[in-house]
Amino acid sequence: MIKKLQRKFIMISGLAVVIVMLCLLLPVNLVNRIRLRNELKKTISFIMESGGDLSGSVETEDRFDFWHEAIENVTGRNRSLNLTPESRYQLRYFTVVVEQDGTVSDLSLSHIAAVDEKLASEMAKRALSRPQTNGFLEAQLNSYFYLKQEPDEGRVMIGFLECTREVVNLQVFFYISMGFGLLLILVFLVIIAFLSRRAMQPYIDNIESQREFITNAGHELKTPLAIISANTEVIVMINGKSEWTDSILAQVRRGTSLINDLITLSRTTEAEQVVLTDVDLSNVLRESVQSFKPVIENAGKRLVSSIQGEVVVKAEAKMLTELCNILVDNAAKYCDDGGEVMVSLKKRGRTGAQLQVSNDYKDGSGEDYGKFFRRFYRGDVSHNSRHSGYGIGLSMAQTIAEKLKGSITADWKEGVITFTVLL
Numbered sequence: 001m002i003k004k005l006q007r008k009f010i011m012i013s014g015l016a017v018v019i020v021m022l023c024l025l026l027p028v029n030l031v032n033r034i035r036l037r038n039e040l041k042k043t044i045s046f047i048m049e050s051g052g053d054l055s056g057s058v059e060t061e062d063r064f065d066f067w068h069e070a071i072e073n074v075t076g077r078n079r080s081l082n083l084t085p086e087s088r089y090q091l092r093y094f095t096v097v098v099e100q101d102g103t104v105s106d107l108s109l110s111h112i113a114a115v116d117e118k119l120a121s122e123m124a125k126r127a128l129s130r131p132q133t134n135g136f137l138e139a140q141l142n143s144y145f146y147l148k149q150e151p152d153e154g155r156v157m158i159g160f161l162e163c164t165r166e167v168v169n170l171q172v173f174f175y176i177s178m179g180f181g182l183l184l185i186l187v188f189l190v191i192i193a194f195l196s197r198r199a200m201q202p203y204i205d206n207i208e209s210q211r212e213f214i215t216n217a218g219h220e221l222k223t224p225l226a227i228i229s230a231n232t233e234v235i236v237m238i239n240g241k242s243e244w245t246d247s248i249l250a251q252v253r254r255g256t257s258l259i260n261d262l263i264t265l266s267r268t269t270e271a272e273q274v275v276l277t278d279v280d281l282s283n284v285l286r287e288s289v290q291s292f293k294p295v296i297e298n299a300g301k302r303l304v305s306s307i308q309g310e311v312v313v314k315a316e317a318k319m320l321t322e323l324c325n326i327l328v329d330n331a332a333k334y335c336d337d338g339g340e341v342m343v344s345l346k347k348r349g350r351t352g353a354q355l356q357v358s359n360d361y362k363d364g365s366g367e368d369y370g371k372f373f374r375r376f377y378r379g380d381v382s383h384n385s386r387h388s389g390y391g392i393g394l395s396m397a398q399t400i401a402e403k404l405k406g407s408i409t410a411d412w413k414e415g416v417i418t419f420t421v422l423l
Contacts, residue, residue, distance in 0.1 A: 004402075005200065005203070006196050006197065006200060009192075009196050009199070009200060010189070010192055010193050010196050013188075013192045013196075014185070014188070014189050014192065017184075017185055017188045017189070017192075018185055021181040021184060021185055022181075024181075025177050025178060025181045028177065029173070029174050029177060032170060032173060033170060036163075036166055036167075036170055037134075037145075040145040040161055040163055040166070041134055041145070041147060043091070043161060044093065044145060044146075044147045044159045044160070044161040045147055045149075045159075047091070047093055047095075047159060047161070048095060048147065048149060048157060048159040091111070091161065091162075092111060092112050092113075092114075092161075092162035093111050093112060093159065093160060093161045093162065094107070094108055094109045094110075094111060094112040094115055094120060094159075094160050095107075095108045095157060095158065095159045095160070096108075096120055096121070096123075096124040096157070096158045096160070097155060097156070097157050097158075098124055098128060098155070098156045098157075098158065099154065099155055100154035100155065102125075102128075104120075104121050104124060105155075107120055107121075112160075112162065114140065114142060114162070115139070115160075119139060119140070120160075122139075123137055123139055123144065123146070123160060124158050127146045127148060127158050127160075128148070128156065128158070133147065133148045134146060134147045134148065136163075136167065137160070141164075142162060142164045143162070143163050143164045143166075143167040143168075144160045144161065144162055144163065145160070145161045145163045146158055146159065146160050146161075147159045147161075218259045218260075221255070221259055222256070222259060225252050225255050225256055225259070228248065228252055229249065229252045232245050232248045232249055232252070233249075275316060276314040276315055276316060276404070276405070277314070277315070277316070277317070278312050278313075278314065279312065279313060279314075279315045279316075279317050279320055280310065280311070280312050281311045281312065281313050281315070281320065281345060281353055281355070281423070282307055282308065282309050282310060282311045282345060284317070284320050284321050284324055285305075285307055285324050285343065285345050285355065286305075286307055287321075288321065288324035288325050288328050289303065289305050289307070289328060289343055291325075292325075292328045292329060292332055295332055296332045296335075296341055299332070300337065300338055301332070301335050301337075301338065301339055301340065301341060302339070302340040302341065303340075303341050303343070304340060304341070304342045304343070305342075305343040305344070306342075306343070306344040306345070306346075307343070307344070307345045308345055308346045308347060311345055311346070311347055311353045313351070313352070313353045313404075313423045314351070314404075314405070314423075315404045315423065316403070316404065319400045319403060319404060320400075320404065322396070322400060323397055323400045323401065323404075323421065324355075326393045326394070326396055326397045326400075327355075327357040327397060327419055327421070328341070328343060328357060329393065330357075330393055330394060330397075330419070331343075331357050331358070331359040331419075332359075334359060334361060334417075335359035335360055335361070336359075336360040336361060336362055339359060339360030339361075340359070340360055341357070341358070341359045342356075342357070342358040342359070342416075343356070343357050343358075344356045344358075348422065348423075352422065352423060353422075353423045354420065354421070354422055354423075355420070355421040355423070356418055356419070356420050356421075357418070357419050358416050358417065358418040358419070359416070359417060360415060360416055361412065361415065361416065361417040362415045364412040364415070364417050365412065367412060372394050372410050373394050373395055373397070373398040373408070373410075394410075394419075397419075397421075401421055401423075404423055405423070406421060406422050406423040407421070407422050408420065408421045408422075
């Protein structure tokens with residue numbers, strides 16, 4: 001149990017770290033991409049407005065506050081360009097004019113060497129086929145940013161700005177940041193795994209103290225209950241039975257049963273390592289059904305079983321017997337008067353098994369069956385008050401199923417409640 005809680009703690013802490021890293025890295029990369037897109041859009045727009053000639057129109061505005069400029073670059077509000085007199089020799093671009101009928105009427109390729117007329121026409125068609133007015137295109141291992149404008153009705157001018165280096169830098173930044181984030185996550189997981197035991201130590205001490213208290217208190221309480229039972233039996237021998245002595249003995253039996261269940265539950269929970277061997281679940285379940293058959297039939301109820309033979313599972317024999325007894329006993333107790341208890345077992349896959357125990361339970365609509373496995377939980381107290389028990393059995397069944405690497409669920413449908421164990 002403690003190891004399971006420790007694994008849960010590590011998983012939840014690791015998930016929190018992953019979420020934090022994603023919340024940090026994804027926005028940074030998104031902002032970086034938006035910033036680049038806005039810069040390229042402003043640059044190609046300026047080139048197209050200047051007719052493709054930057055010889056006398058390069059802007060050299062003074063730079064201002066860095067953070068103010070960065071925010072405006074991302075939001076697209078910054079209209080200034082950080083171009084220098086050398087930009088005309090560094091920028092690679094070309095423009096294409098397409099008529100309404102789809103023919104190319106003008107090409108300007110004087111500022112690009114890697115694109116010929118054929119490639120420029122193909123890229124223009126690709127840009128026109130896209131609904132976006134701007135975006136990125138790949139051609140011959142190079143990246144280009146395009147912008148579509150309509151200078152005249154029926155004509156479309158498309159400007160292309162070569163941005164291979166910028167796109168590569170953007171991708172490199174993305175991979176480095178994500179790799180760094182993954183490395184940090186691994187480091188955090190190692191640290192969390194190393195410190196998880198210390199972080200959970202108070203909780204572990206509390207659990208161990210509870211287990212020790214339950215075991216010690218159970219043994220201490222058995223002595224006075226045994227004395228009360230013995231004294232009551234002496235009174236019965238001397239004075240005969242009465243409603244008072246019957247009540248005392250009944251409550252002693254209930255108290256003894258509760259103590260035994262608590263000790264069994266504590267021991268089951270304490271068993272961190274369970275040795276699993278091949279156990280014939282078919283035989284175990286048949287024995288359990290046969291032992292409860294007289295009790296069920298004497299209560300005016302019916303017992304129906306469908307047990308597939310030679311269903312062998314990896315389990316611990318005593319725990320498996322206890323699991324079957326708990327489920328059949330629970331069905332016998334809470335089955336409606338004159339109802340039916342149904343037990344079935346069949347193979348699941350090559351090495352698994354499905355065990356189902358059902359009983360009639362007409363008042364089960366609207367119950368939260370997830371709570372049935374809580375300790376001391378009993379649904380509909382008025383309905384169950386006539387039954388003995390303290391709501392520990394199903395909690396023990398869940399603990400045993402988990403120890404055996406299985407699961408247990410409860411479901412109600414059309415007046416029948418079914419407990420399903422998968423092993």
